[in-house]
Amino acid sequence: MICDVCGRAMERWDVPPGRWWRECWECGWCRAKVTRHGPWLTVSRQPYVPWDLRWERACSDLLPDAGRHAYSSRGRTLCGIERPDLAGSPYGGWGYDEEECPDCRAEALAVDARWPEELREGYGDLLAPPPEPDPLDDPDRVVPPDELGRPDLVLPAVAWSPRTRVLEARPTDRKNSDDGYRWIGDGPLALRLPARWFCYAGVPYPPADPWARDPEDGFGRSFDLLPPLDEDSFTGDWSWFGETDRRGGTDGRGGTDGTGEPLEHRTAVTDRIAAALAPDGLALPADFVALITRSRLHRCLDRAGGDRTDVAGPLPSPLHPDDRLVPFLREGQSLYLQYIYLHRDGSSAVVGSTRDLTEEPVERYGPDGESVPVGPVELFWCAPSAEVFAYRYLAEETLRTAARERRRAGDLDPEHLAHLAHYLRS
Secondary structure, three states: OEOOOOOOEOEEOOOOOOOOEEEEEEOOOOOOEEEEEOOOOOEEEOOOOOHHHHOEEEEOOOOOOHHHOEEEEOOEEOOOOEOOOOEEEEEEEOOOOOOOOHHHHHHHHHHHHOOOHHHOOOOOEEEEOOOOOOHHHOOOOOOOOOEOOOOOOOOOOOOOOOOOOEOOOOOOOOOOEEOOEEEEOOHHHOEEEEEEEOOOOOOOOOOOOOOOOEOOOEOOEEHHHOOOEOHHHOOOOOOOHHHHOHHHOOOOOOHHHHHOOEOHHHHHHHHHHHHHHHHHOOOOOHHHHHHHHEOOOOOHHHHHOOOEEOOOOOEEOOOOOOOEEEEEEEOOOOOOEEEEEEOOOOOEEEEEEOOOOOOOOOOEEOOOOOEEOOOOOOOEEEEOOHHHHHHHHHHHHHHHHHHHOOOEHHHOOHHHHHHHHHHHHO
16 A cells, blocks of 8 residues: 555554454554544545644553653554553653653654645545445345344343353342442451442443443442353353353463463563562452453453553552552543452452542532532442453443344354343343
């Protein structure tokens, strides 16, 4: 492909296609990027952006002062530094601080000068028109009875537990269950938290707005609406991952082999957190370490949904000075975050909050300019472990994608079919 900005040959990114794009090309001279989108297969080039607004701050656990650098693409800064975990931060721009990398700034100015004036207006160019309308949108098309998205969907036979980890009925004697609350820890030191699911859930069916708020309960979804899981079947070995993620690129193997090998640049992150926890007698759960460090598990949540793995901490708990929090998943606009809650008795769970505890709360003002005090931090129980959380998260996101693409229910594996059957019955 030839760049329409400078006339030089472009390089195709060696990355697998996603749902909304098929391939990306980049010019190494003017840094223009061209994307062939899916499923409509339009081809567009990004618009011109001034140099001090175009670039994101680089972020990396392996590069000291990474924020001084501008992120280019594919694990590189503008000044040419490469790290395997290098990425652009969605939470801060680059180009306005005098302490930033001078080599990155020089390259940013040089790239800016390579864009012709006549291409600096508008919102990018559509280089190829979209094809004919999608046959799925034909109003005269006969919709199959098992096509996802139709309200009167007909499901094939559902195989319930023990073949799946979705229970046919909600257990009445579940340990640790208490009228919409769940517990972390045992005995008099146990912590009681309201239970809410903060991420996407297919309630009601067909899938509705994932950000919808329950008028009575506020943000998130009640677990009474979600498929009940056999939580005792999750032992921390991630054996289900290779089975239910075959379409996502794994080879279908279960157990440790299905999660891949440890990534050195990610174990450096968890090792640092573990060392900080050790003096307090706390440790990271093994299934959480696997989620962050194993090659096939690493960023599997990012690929499935719109959230971003962002591990930090440990942080002090607002509920008890001897407990700790480790944030690991952030909604794209930081509307909510997921944390591993480490209880002082060695117990742990996944909790969610609309408060970003990695930052100091900012002062707020009322309509008359009066100072409004910051409210207390609310934490919500989301899952008993990182493995259970990831299982539900990936299942819900798989169903959302399948419904959006109007796949056939018969193409779903038993795990996802059991999830869907619960929503249809309810």
